[in-house]
Amino acid sequence: NAGVTQTPKFQVLKTGQSMTLQCAQDMNHEYMSWYRQDPGMGLRLIHYSVGAGITDQGEVPNGYNVSRSTTEDFPLRLLSAAPSQTSVYFCASSSDRVYGYTFGSGTRLTVV
Amino acid sequence: EDQVTQSPEALRLQEGESSSLNCSYTVSGLRGLFWYRQDPGKGPEFLFTLYSAGEEKEKERLKATLTKKESFLHITAPKPEDSATYLCAAVIQGAQKLVFGQGTRLTINP
Numbered sequence: 414n415a416g417v418t419q420t421p422k423f424q425v426l427k428t429g430q431s432m433t434l435q436c437a438q439d440m441n442h443e444y445m446s447w448y449r450q451d452p453g454m455g456l457r458l459i460h461y462s463v464g465a466g467i468t469d470q471g472e473v474p475n476g477y478n479v480s481r482s483t484t485e486d487f488p489l490r491l492l493s494a495a496p497s498q499t500s501v502y503f504c505a506s507s508s509d510r511v512y513g514y515t516f517g518s519g520t521r522l523t524v525v
Numbered sequence: 526e527d528q529v530t531q532s533p534e535a536l537r538l539q540e541g542e543s544s545s546l547n548c549s550y551t552v553s554g555l556r557g558l559f560w561y562r563q564d565p566g567k568g569p570e571f572l573f574t575l576y577s578a579g580e581e582k583e584k585e586r587l588k589a590t591l592t593k594k595e596s597f598l599h600i601t602a603p604k605p606e607d608s609a610t611y612l613c614a615a616v617i618q619g620a621q622k623l624v625f626g627q628g629t630r631l632t633i634n635p
Binding site: 446453454455457461471472503505512513514516517518519 | 612623
């Protein structure tokens with residue numbers, strides 16, 4: 414049982430480049446979310462999904478896109494990377510938002 | 526505005542020295558209060574969920590409690606392996622997000 418798998422673990426991008434952060438879960442969870450973690454800022458919600466085909470914005474959605482074509486996968490796309498997007502990104506999933514989220518191990522992204 | 530505040534930011538204890546971490550919350554309606562543990566370079570690991578004031582949960586040397594305004598994570602006779610950052614987060618009624626505090630970095634010296 415792998416839980417929540419994120420790839421890649423590390424990435425360096427140049428300003429203006431685009432990329433996709435992958436997230437997959439094998440627990441048949443309906444709820445999936447993307448957070449970014451920055452020093453002194455805590456974890457902030459970027460986008461979330463309550464099921465396949467349904468997504469919505471969180472606190473800090475600008476510069477990011479998501480889609481949810483299957484229950485298992487919830488990729489996060491950076492459209493045109495900016496240095497302000499340098500952060501650690503976490504994907505999380507849950508069977509119900511009040512029962513606790515399972516987090517992936519994170520992707521550390523640096524934009525230069 | 527929904528807000529979760531943790532204190533202290535950092536805490537250093539000797540092995541066996543018990544203490545408590547605080548998580549105060551100001552939210553429009555609390556559905557649940559989570560505690561997570563995060564080790565360096567890893568994702569948060571779920572510890573507890575508390576749903577109503579007066580509720581308590583325990584796991585090994587950790588006990589979490591909840592009042593109408595705050596939650597405490599009590600650590601009894603800690604060991605060096607308890608060193609980590611502890612995060613609390615609130616689930617808001619009618620919202621899909623977790624509102625996180627900034628965490629308490631706990632260090633247990635042998």
